[in-house]
Amino acid sequence: MAPGLDEEHRTFIEVIDRKSDHLQRLVDDLLDLARLETGRVALDARTVWLSRLIHQAVDDHRAVATAKNITLTTELAHYLHAHADPMRLRQVLDNLLSNAIKYTPPGGTVTVTAGSPGDSDDHPGHHAAVTVADTGIGIPAGEYEQLFSRFFRASTAKEAGIKGTGLGLTITKAIVDAHGGAITAAPREGGGTVFTVCLPVDPQTSP
Structure with missing residues (x-):
């Protein structure tokens, strides 16, 4: 920022900077979404140690959760793997945890669980399921079907004055779809929301 500016002009410049950053993120998200939806993104899918990737994502979000007095916990199967692009899968985890x-x-809880539905020693699961459950403000029942639509924001979020572009979940779904997976959202018993991501364990399976 140029020296010698008065307080009013400094404030104007700071506002312009914030708006510019917001617009740049919006453009980047739209371009990313367009590439995903048209299949122009080549996934570098491989066998990923899913449990470790989740632990890393949770650890990176822990400081923000602690600052907000939110308890962040995990319940993960230790030897859980998935067939996925680790960078893109990390983007999915970051979006869900951030949301x-x-x-x-403040005072709420976010719980991340992961496992293989129907897994056993004799019949290992073909899919890995990751859930992110929160005790947050929730989503009205009639709005769940629109949740992954671009630019859609739940009425509860708008009423609470929480800012967002309405693209994060759309991009998240596009990434999961590109992996041959599935993502769903449902109300959490007692309040809040539960997101579930189901991913193939190997290239030959899909949810």
Whole structure:
């Protein structure tokens, strides 16, 4: 910032900077979404140690959760793997964790669980399921079907004055779809929201 500016002009420049950053993120998200939806993104899918990737993502979000007095916990199967692009899968985890923390009031809880549905020693599961559950402000029942639509924002988020572009979940779904996976959202018993991501364990399977 140029020296010698008065306080009013400094404030104007700071506002312009914030708006410019917001617009740049919006453009980047739209371009990313367009590439995903048209199949122009080549996934570098491989066998990923899913449990470790989740632990890393949770650890990176822990400081923000702690600052907001939100308890962040995990319940993970240790030897859980998935067939996925680790960078893109990390983007999915970051989006879901960021949203859960953002929409959960202080004193709440965000819990991440992961496992293979129907897994056993004799019949290992073909899919890995990851859930991110929060005790947040929740989503009205009639709005769940629109949740992954671009630019859609739940009425509860708008009423609470929580800012967002309405693209994060759309991009998250596009990434999961590109992996041959599935993502769903449902109300959490007692309040809040639960997101579930189901991913193939190997290239030959899909949810």
